[in-house]
Amino acid sequence: MFPVDDPDTDEYELAEIIDDLTVRFHMSRPTASFSSYLVGQLGIVVSPTWLRAAMDDPTLNQAPVGTGPFRLDSRVQDQMTRFVRNDDYWNGDVYLDAVEFYVYTDTEIAADAMSVGDLDVVATSNVDAILSLRDQDGLMLIEDDTGEEGFGMLNTSKAPFNDIRARKALTYATARQDYLEFIGQGILRPADTWFTPEHPFHNPDVVQEAD
Incomplete structure (x- = not known):
């Protein structure tokens, strides 16, 4: 492995x-x-039978198999994937006949579809979409920012970022508060570490420098 x-x-x-x-x-x-x-x-x-077959037939990558509550029914790439109830599910009853996942490259459009009833569930981290959904009546919103953060990764083994001065220069050139105010619009909050203040592993002594 x-x-x-x-x-x-x-x-x-x-x-x-x-x-x-x-x-x-x-x-x-x-x-x-x-x-x-x-x-x-x-x-x-994964199923070893399916895996061996998929190695010989790459099209099977679009027809996965599993033991979950639903099984693949159909798929239109970049548009929609449909799953139907798995009547042989091992862990009890499955209460839905089918589930359809639609692809939206613009989550603001997805939020609009949610507002008019074309979708039942939307997951998004788009600030404008969240603000739009907050204004809608009759929706249940679950907001959680404890499991995702935006960050940049630097290769500190090579120039120029193997020099701490270059890393600090980039840090001080980042207007974090402006980003939170104008891009985050009150939705986003600053992250100094991977762990939010509510997390038991959060270290309040670690503070990210910024402009």
Whole structure:
């Protein structure tokens, strides 16, 4: 699963299969993010039958299989994907006949579709869309900013950002408060670390410098 000669996965050694339901991972160094990998794409257990077939037939990438409450019915790429109830679902009753996911490249348009009843659920981090939805009656809004942050990543192993002066120059050139006021419009809040002030891992002593 994690080749020992892969430079991108140097924190792993070869995984060990214990039995049909157990795998032991051997870490070559502490890796705090490992548990989060297992609840993302890396941790998804796919059907080996489907996986072998998909390696021979790339079109099967658009026809995944799984054990969830719904199964793929149809898909129009970049437009809509439809799932229907899986009558063989292992974990109880499935109360919906089908679920359709529509692709909107502009979430403000998606918010408008939500307002007129064309959609039942919209997930967005677009500030203008959130403000628009806040003004609508009859909608249930769930707002949560504890799981997402906007940030830039710098390669500090190479010039110019291996020099702390270059990193500080970029930081001081960032007008964070102006961004929060004019772009965030009162929706966004500053982030000094990956953890919000409500999180137990938040460190109030860490403060990001800015213009």
